[in-house]
Amino acid sequence: MASPAVVRxxxxxxxxxxxxxxALLLVADTLRDRLGAxxxxxxxxxxxxxxxxxxxxxLAVTPLRRVTGWNGVARYRRMLGLxxxxxxxxxxxxxxVLDQFFAWSFIVEDVMDRPYITVGFxxxxxxxxxxxxxxxxxxxxxxxxxxxxHRLAYVAAAGGVFHFLWLVKADTREPVLFGVALVTLxxxxxxxxxxxxxxxxxxxxxxxxxxxxxxx
Amino acid sequence: MPIRRPADIRxxxxxxxxxxxxxxxxxxxAAGIAAAGLVAPSLLAACDRGRTAAxxxxxxxxxxxxxxxxxxxxNFYEFGTGKGDPAKHAGSLRVRPWxxxxxxxxxxxxxxxxDELIRLFPPEERVYRLxxxxxxxxxxxxxxxxxxxxxxxxxxxGQARFVExxxxxxxxxxxxxxxxxLDWPYREGLRLDEAMHxxxxxxxxxxxxxLLPQNGAPIRLVVPWKYGFKSIKSIVRIxxxxxxxxxxxxxxxxxxxxxxxxxxxxxxxxxxxxxxERRLGEFRHRPTLPFNGYADEVGRLYTGMDLRRNF
Numbered sequence: 001m002a003s004p005a006v007v008r009x010x011x012x013x014x015x016x017x018x019x020x021x022x023a024l025l026l027v028a029d030t031l032r033d034r035l036g037a038x039x040x041x042x043x044x045x046x047x048x049x050x051x052x053x054x055x056x057x058x059l060a061v062t063p064l065r066r067v068t069g070w071n072g073v074a075r076y077r078r079m080l081g082l083x084x085x086x087x088x089x090x091x092x093x094x095x096x097v098l099d100q101f102f103a104w105s106f107i108v109e110d111v112m113d114r115p116y117i118t119v120g121f122x123x124x125x126x127x128x129x130x131x132x133x134x135x136x137x138x139x140x141x142x143x144x145x146x147x148x149x150h151r152l153a154y155v156a157a158a159g160g161v162f163h164f165l166w167l168v169k170a171d172t173r174e175p176v177l178f179g180v181a182l183v184t185l186x187x188x189x190x191x192x193x194x195x196x197x198x199x200x201x202x203x204x205x206x207x208x209x210x211x212x213x214x215x216x
Numbered sequence: 217m218p219i220r221r222p223a224d225i226r227x228x229x230x231x232x233x234x235x236x237x238x239x240x241x242x243x244x245x246a247a248g249i250a251a252a253g254l255v256a257p258s259l260l261a262a263c264d265r266g267r268t269a270a271x272x273x274x275x276x277x278x279x280x281x282x283x284x285x286x287x288x289x290x291n292f293y294e295f296g297t298g299k300g301d302p303a304k305h306a307g308s309l310r311v312r313p314w315x316x317x318x319x320x321x322x323x324x325x326x327x328x329x330x331d332e333l334i335r336l337f338p339p340e341e342r343v344y345r346l347x348x349x350x351x352x353x354x355x356x357x358x359x360x361x362x363x364x365x366x367x368x369x370x371x372x373x374g375q376a377r378f379v380e381x382x383x384x385x386x387x388x389x390x391x392x393x394x395x396x397x398l399d400w401p402y403r404e405g406l407r408l409d410e411a412m413h414x415x416x417x418x419x420x421x422x423x424x425x426x427l428l429p430q431n432g433a434p435i436r437l438v439v440p441w442k443y444g445f446k447s448i449k450s451i452v453r454i455x456x457x458x459x460x461x462x463x464x465x466x467x468x469x470x471x472x473x474x475x476x477x478x479x480x481x482x483x484x485x486x487x488x489x490x491x492x493e494r495r496l497g498e499f500r501h502r503p504t505l506p507f508n509g510y511a512d513e514v515g516r517l518y519t520g521m522d523l524r525r526n527f
Contacts, residue, residue: 036288036289036300037281037284037285037299037496038299038496040494040499041299041352098499101500103501106489106491106492110488110489116487166487167487170293170397170398
């Protein structure tokens with residue numbers, strides 16, 4: 001195992017590169033014409049898959065920290081969340097530009113009438129304030145409200161799961177697995193509730209990007 | 217006096233010369249493959265007879281979808297639900313020997329070896345648009361013979377009103393059947409008059425070659441005015457029946473997939489629009505045409521029917 005100092009120094013760049021890798025591979029596959037017969041569909045599916053995956057990875061940080069006692073992992077949470085948002089934006093832009101090419105009438109119809117697009121679009125909108133308020137400044141300004149606001153990440157992940165589930169024709173295995181992962185993470189999180197409620201008494205002003213951990 | 221053009225040939229559908237020359241290259245390609253013993257000689261002979269069905273030629277802006285795309289982008293859940301899965305996994309399908317049982321409300325039921333069918337009904341080339349219910353489309357040069365030729369041979373009785381088709385059920389050869397994504401075996405159905413329509417073919421090849429397993433080898437249905445899922449693959453049984461059969465996708469989601477499944481831009485899938493489609497290889501969507509552009513030929517089959525209800 002690498003020493004704590006090395007992890008501290010190289011951890012963030014490593015996570016950054018790892019989270020960027022799917023996008024780099026997508027670019028590489030595009031340049032080499034390796035996206036198959038329906039490239040727009042491939043780009044749409046891959047950006048969407050990674051958006052949901054990284055959102056769940058970001059949500060797994062705190063449970064992982066509690067289960068393993070490895071507190072250092074919390075340092076990566078914001079970066080992972082912002083990468084998840086980045087893939088959501090890429091996914092949305094793929095839809096807007098490559099798939100629809102700004103066919104606004106069809107886009108409006110999609111968002112209004114197609115439940116999986118309604119929930120997907122809502123999820124995208126929901127994540128915008130979370131991305132905007134991810135800075136230290138906003139964490140300080142919002143205080144305890146920051147934590148409540150950022151619980152919306154779970155709602156967004158659920159939105160992502162339903163977006164996926166409602167678009168598949170018959171093979172629901174993958175979206176169901178995402179759903180199971182999300183429910184598991186949520187359960188791990190809620191399990192601590194009673195003890196936390198007792199310890200919460202004076203809600204300490206959030207100083208860091210991980211105010212949920214104030215109780216542990 | 218108005219001059220009525222023949223219903224079966226539209227000027228827009230007569231193949232341009234470039235496409236025709238291209239056909240010659242398929243035939244050359246086929247000749248090469250036949251030399252390697254991969255193509256039944258009858259298939260080739262039929263192909264070399266040249267154009268037999270001008271009516272089915274798509275308009276000149278319907279360029280053929282490349283062979284590579286036709287054979288690597290497939291929905292064939294028997295080999296997995298990803299578009300690339302059939303090309304990866306369909307090698308486990310044994311396409312010979314292969315028999316097709318024709319039974320039910322017929323005077324002369326029988327079990328036909330697929331090679332016998334090819335001998336009995338020499339395949340001809342048909343260039344058809346294929347519109348998937350998922351809103352993408354291709355243009356494919358099939359080799360096949362009209363389904364009606366086989367049906368007439370077995371002599372449907374007065375009781376026969378529908379035709380039910382069944383795909384092979386063998387999870388060892390079709391590993392996707394190990395998961396119950398759909399209610400195996402895959403089944404499809406047509407009304408008898410639809411099945412007897414000259415545009416409906418049983419296909420045994422494409423691009424001048426034998427069908428590859430991912431495309432439904434060794435024999436499949438092609439009904440170009442209906443969504444792709446109607447064109448059932450790797451058929452082992454054709455049964456003429458009195459009652460309207462339930463097709464697999466209809467059983468899976470009755471509010472989304474009907475029995476008729478005619479391509480219809482006016483009736484959306486509950487979860488996405490059917491007004492337009494992406495032709496593979498094109499960036500912008502194209503409008504989807506009623507009956508996939510074959511309305512002149514098949515529209516009369518549905519006179520007086522509410523196609524919104526019978527989707």
